[in-house]
Amino acid sequence: MKLSGNTILITGGSAGIGLAFAERFIKAGNKVIITGRRENVLQNAKEKFPDLITHVSDLSIESQRISLFDWVTENYPEVNVLVNNAGIQQRFNVLKADAKNNWNYFNKEITTNIEAPFHLSILFAPFFFTKEEATIINVTSGLAFTPFAIAPIYSATKAALHSFTMSLRHQLSDSSVEVIEVAPPAVNTDLGGAGLHTHGEPLEDFADGIFKGLEEGKQEIGYGTSVERLRMSRDKVDEHVENMYNAMKNTIE
Numbered sequence: 001m002k003l004s005g006n007t008i009l010i011t012g013g014s015a016g017i018g019l020a021f022a023e024r025f026i027k028a029g030n031k032v033i034i035t036g037r038r039e040n041v042l043q044n045a046k047e048k049f050p051d052l053i054t055h056v057s058d059l060s061i062e063s064q065r066i067s068l069f070d071w072v073t074e075n076y077p078e079v080n081v082l083v084n085n086a087g088i089q090q091r092f093n094v095l096k097a098d099a100k101n102n103w104n105y106f107n108k109e110i111t112t113n114i115e116a117p118f119h120l121s122i123l124f125a126p127f128f129f130t131k132e133e134a135t136i137i138n139v140t141s142g143l144a145f146t147p148f149a150i151a152p153i154y155s156a157t158k159a160a161l162h163s164f165t166m167s168l169r170h171q172l173s174d175s176s177v178e179v180i181e182v183a184p185p186a187v188n189t190d191l192g193g194a195g196l197h198t199h200g201e202p203l204e205d206f207a208d209g210i211f212k213g214l215e216e217g218k219q220e221i222g223y224g225t226s227v228e229r230l231r232m233s234r235d236k237v238d239e240h241v242e243n244m245y246n247a248m249k250n251t252i253e
């Protein structure tokens with residue numbers, strides 16, 4: 001994708017990875033719109049980077065995804081890049097989940113991490129189809145390839161988004177719409193709650209690494225350990241998944 005002169009919508013751009021991407025896109029000469037559920041977090045982002053355009057919306061809700069699409073395409077009809085970045089992570093023990101009373105809690109991970117990027121991609125693809133250059137970037141995870149057994153729904157949502165992204169790329173291959181997957185390893189953000197990802201890659205280094213991949217024109221971009229996991233053999237996947245589970249299973253007991 002070209003890295004300047006775009007109008008870019010980043011879902012969940014108010015914090016973490018989305019905000020680090022927003023900062024880099026702004027500095028490279030793009031117009032950037034960020035979304036999130038919490039207005040005060042969006043405001044904090046705007047105080048840091050006054051050129052950001054902010055919009056409150058909860059993308060786990062179908063009507064709010066449609067309103068976001070309508071608002072963006074009416075107010076910024078030149079929009080040509082969608083970054084499906086918003087996501088949540090829940091770690092839990094299936095034996096203690098009480099899914100009879102709590103399904104809304106678990107389903108939120110599915111609506112946020114799968115329904116939202118699927119729906120927004122399918123809303124924006126025909127709109128982008130008429131543009132000279134457009135890009136859809138889906139943020140998956142290294143866990144799409146090596147599931148983290150203590151976050152079973154999360155890992156499955158990211159595997160689904162990886163699969164969807166491959167299909168989308170094929171369907172749009174004869175068009176001007178490029179489809180890129182970013183698969184982060186653990187990165188030090190507040191994903192899943194403050195303190196859970198402090199062991200992860202430093203956010204700024206990670207974001208610089210991904211932008212290098214964008215500059216190089218890669219379609220699937222990993223960083224650190226996720227580079228290898230994107231192409232791991234099935235035997236190595238099994239070994240990696242078992243090691244990760246054994247190292248962390250006590251945290252959900």
Ligand SMILES: NC(=O)c1ccc[n+]([C@@H]2O[C@H](COP(=O)([O-])OP(=O)(O)OC[C@H]3O[C@@H](n4cnc5c(N)ncnc54)[C@H](OP(=O)(O)O)[C@@H]3O)[C@@H](O)[C@H]2O)c1
Binds near residue numbers: 112188190192
């Ligand atoms: N950090 C990692 O280790 C890691 C690794 C692999 C993949 N990823 C992926 O990278 C993406 C960004 O994660 P992050 O680490 O930057 O997490 P984060 O710091 O928790 O940021 C998540 C962002 O998404 C927004 N968001 C969450 N639910 C939303 C909803 N229903 N509607 C609209 N916005 C919503 C949040 O704002 P509000 O809470 O205000 O809505 C926030 O802006 C996610 O897709 C995540 O799965 C992260």
